[in-house]
Amino acid sequence: MRSVANTMWDPVAFRAAEGDSRDELPVPAPGAASRARSNVPLLETRNLAKRYGGLEAVAGVDLVLSHPITGLIGPNGAGKTTLLNIVSGVERASAGEVRFRGRAIGALPPHRLAALGLVRTFQISRELNSLTVLENLLLARPHQAGESLFGLFARPGRVRREEAAAIETARAALQRVNLWRLADAPAGSLSGGQKKLLELARAVMLAPRLILLDEPAAGVAPAMEEILIDTIRGLAADGVGFLIIEHDLEIIAALCDHVCVMAAGQILTEGSFAEVTADARVVEAYLGLKP
Amino acid sequence: MMGYLVAILTFVSLAVLLGLALNIQWGQAGMINFGLAGFYGIGAYTAAILAKHGVDGFTATAAAIAVTAAFSAGVSLATLRLREDYLAITTLAFSEAVRLVLMNEVWLTGGTDGIRDIPRPLVGVIGGEHYEVAFLVACLALIAIVYGLLERIVSAPFGRALRAVRDDDVVAATLGKDVLALRVKAFAVGGAVIGLAGALHAFYFTYIDPGEFAGFVTVYAFMSVIVGGKGSNRGLMAGAVTVMILLEGTRFLKDVVPVLSAQQVASLRLMLIGVGLIAMLIYRPQGLSSEYRLSARQPAGAEPGS
Numbered sequence: 001m002r003s004v005a006n007t008m009w010d011p012v013a014f015r016a017a018e019g020d021s022r023d024e025l026p027v028p029a030p031g032a033a034s035r036a037r038s039n040v041p042l043l044e045t046r047n048l049a050k051r052y053g054g055l056e057a058v059a060g061v062d063l064v065l066s067h068p069i070t071g072l073i074g075p076n077g078a079g080k081t082t083l084l085n086i087v088s089g090v091e092r093a094s095a096g097e098v099r100f101r102g103r104a105i106g107a108l109p110p111h112r113l114a115a116l117g118l119v120r121t122f123q124i125s126r127e128l129n130s131l132t133v134l135e136n137l138l139l140a141r142p143h144q145a146g147e148s149l150f151g152l153f154a155r156p157g158r159v160r161r162e163e164a165a166a167i168e169t170a171r172a173a174l175q176r177v178n179l180w181r182l183a184d185a186p187a188g189s190l191s192g193g194q195k196k197l198l199e200l201a202r203a204v205m206l207a208p209r210l211i212l213l214d215e216p217a218a219g220v221a222p223a224m225e226e227i228l229i230d231t232i233r234g235l236a237a238d239g240v241g242f243l244i245i246e247h248d249l250e251i252i253a254a255l256c257d258h259v260c261v262m263a264a265g266q267i268l269t270e271g272s273f274a275e276v277t278a279d280a281r282v283v284e285a286y287l288g289l290k291p
Numbered sequence: 292m293m294g295y296l297v298a299i300l301t302f303v304s305l306a307v308l309l310g311l312a313l314n315i316q317w318g319q320a321g322m323i324n325f326g327l328a329g330f331y332g333i334g335a336y337t338a339a340i341l342a343k344h345g346v347d348g349f350t351a352t353a354a355a356i357a358v359t360a361a362f363s364a365g366v367s368l369a370t371l372r373l374r375e376d377y378l379a380i381t382t383l384a385f386s387e388a389v390r391l392v393l394m395n396e397v398w399l400t401g402g403t404d405g406i407r408d409i410p411r412p413l414v415g416v417i418g419g420e421h422y423e424v425a426f427l428v429a430c431l432a433l434i435a436i437v438y439g440l441l442e443r444i445v446s447a448p449f450g451r452a453l454r455a456v457r458d459d460d461v462v463a464a465t466l467g468k469d470v471l472a473l474r475v476k477a478f479a480v481g482g483a484v485i486g487l488a489g490a491l492h493a494f495y496f497t498y499i500d501p502g503e504f505a506g507f508v509t510v511y512a513f514m515s516v517i518v519g520g521k522g523s524n525r526g527l528m529a530g531a532v533t534v535m536i537l538l539e540g541t542r543f544l545k546d547v548v549p550v551l552s553a554q555q556v557a558s559l560r561l562m563l564i565g566v567g568l569i570a571m572l573i574y575r576p577q578g579l580s581s582e583y584r585l586s587a588r589q590p591a592g593a594e595p596g597s
Contacts, residue, residue: 110461131455152443
């Protein structure tokens with residue numbers, strides 16, 4: 001039998017090892033999973049809009065995530081982060097619909113989305129400063145008996161076992177991003193790049209199905225960038241989907257199977273990296289002039 | 292002298308309980324409770340009213356704990372969208388509302404006359420002569436129990452989730468934490484401890500009136516937490532003792548500086564307390580002790596501090 005720690009980078013096995021029954025969606029029979037997945041996109045938005053008074057930050061976005069790693073690029077102010085905020089439940093859409101694995105999720109709060117396996121990171125790293133690096137990861141562990149007042153007093157043995165298993169899982173995740181040696185350091189003391197890696201490792205603790213990364217490579221040194229790319233590729237190979245907002249187009253080119261370009265709150269175009277970067281409208285959106 | 296020491300230690304015990312309560316609400320969960328005195332009053336009046344109606348002291352204390360916890364949960368639910376300054380103002384307003392109710396609902400609370408001759412639990416068994424000492428011992432035992440329970444909470448994933456909510460509630464939510472539920476639970480747990488302290492207050496003094504549940508109670512609790520170290524229960528106890536020593540010790544100023552009038556001594560006392568607190572904030576802003584942190588080298592499940 002595989003231990004929880006050993007299944008760390010295999011989300012399906014990890015969820016099974018965790019005894020995860022959180023998914024409220026119908027669970028397809030073995031063998032039918034891939035067929036079902038091919039029909040239902042991981043994430044889908046329909047006519048999604050977000051208005052702040054007179055400003056329409058997101059203006060009718062139709063987006064379908066059907067590739068393992070999708071990039072979302074566009075100039076500053078295009079509405080990328082607002083879109084990500086809506087999808088992750090941090091903000092409510094003014095109009096439109098969001099579906100995650102076929103289920104409408106527009107009304108769900110962020111903690112319910114996280115429980116469904118939809119996790120995000122932030123443009124400016126938001127590590128939990130007063131917690132250590134290890135505690136940041138342990139926090140993200142779902143379904144902990146020790147998080148209920150009843151559980152922590154009535155089931156001390158279970159709390160201890162779960163904590164021990166969580167530490168092993170966190171150790172594997174931190175070793176993967178080369179942060180285990182800093183496990184006891186306050187998260188606020190990490191460098192900018194380390195914080196980005198911490199956020200990714202923390203997201204992985206939730207055994208996600210889709211991770212929304214908001215500028216994961218911003219401020220990351222080249223050596224750490226390699227770790228970041230390897231980690232994302234490894235997770236994608238294990239079945240985790242990614243939607244990545246990134247201004248570093250080399251990262252997008254290296255990672256993404258599919259790229260969507262946003263400008264002025266709308267999807268301007270989409271396709272492979274080569275296709276979208278050859279599109280004159282994309283160059284115009286970035287540079288503000290026709291090539 | 293012995294009687295004075297016992298009385299002071301009993302006051303310190305009540306201050307420790309209030310500080311422990313504030314430490315989970317504010318120190319751990321980041322919810323500023325400027326209305327602590329109001330909740331304290333609810334606990335004291337619940338115990339006193341029930342005891343006056345013939346309910347035994349233990350049941351009255353349990354009821355005070357439950358009622359104060361329920362009020363705390365209710366207030367935190369009503370203020371679920373408020374943070375920091377706004378929550379502080381709202382809890383302050385709640386405390387003032389409680390004080391006005393205590394002053395004006397004479398049929399229930401005795402109004403400004405308060406409630407006199409509150410029956411003490413087990414006074415017939417222990418006897419009047421040793422009752423104060425026995426009461427102090429009971430207070431210390433209850434502190435030990437409350438401390439143990441709160442340390443268990445702080446070192447468990449529940450405490451970790453509270454600190455995450457305190458640091459950044461949006462991140463906590465995106466990591467699957469039900470922020471509202473955590474806040475309500477933290478406020479209710481703190482409220483339960485305040486209710487216990489309120490009941491002990493009523494039984495110790497055997498007389499309560501609305502003036503005893505004014506802002507200074509809240510201020511002393513905040514001073515205890517700040518001096519002890521926000522989030523640290525161990526530090527809080529040291530902080531509460533330090534604050535009470537400062538408060539009580541400065542009473543003897545009139546013996547040290549006999550040339551000053553009583554009014555001048557009272558003013559000087561407040562100045563010294565203020566200077567002490569400012570010095571603490573400048574030279575040791577983190578307080579006497581740091582809050583709990585799990586270490587990767589600490590065996591999983593080990594009790595804190597082991």
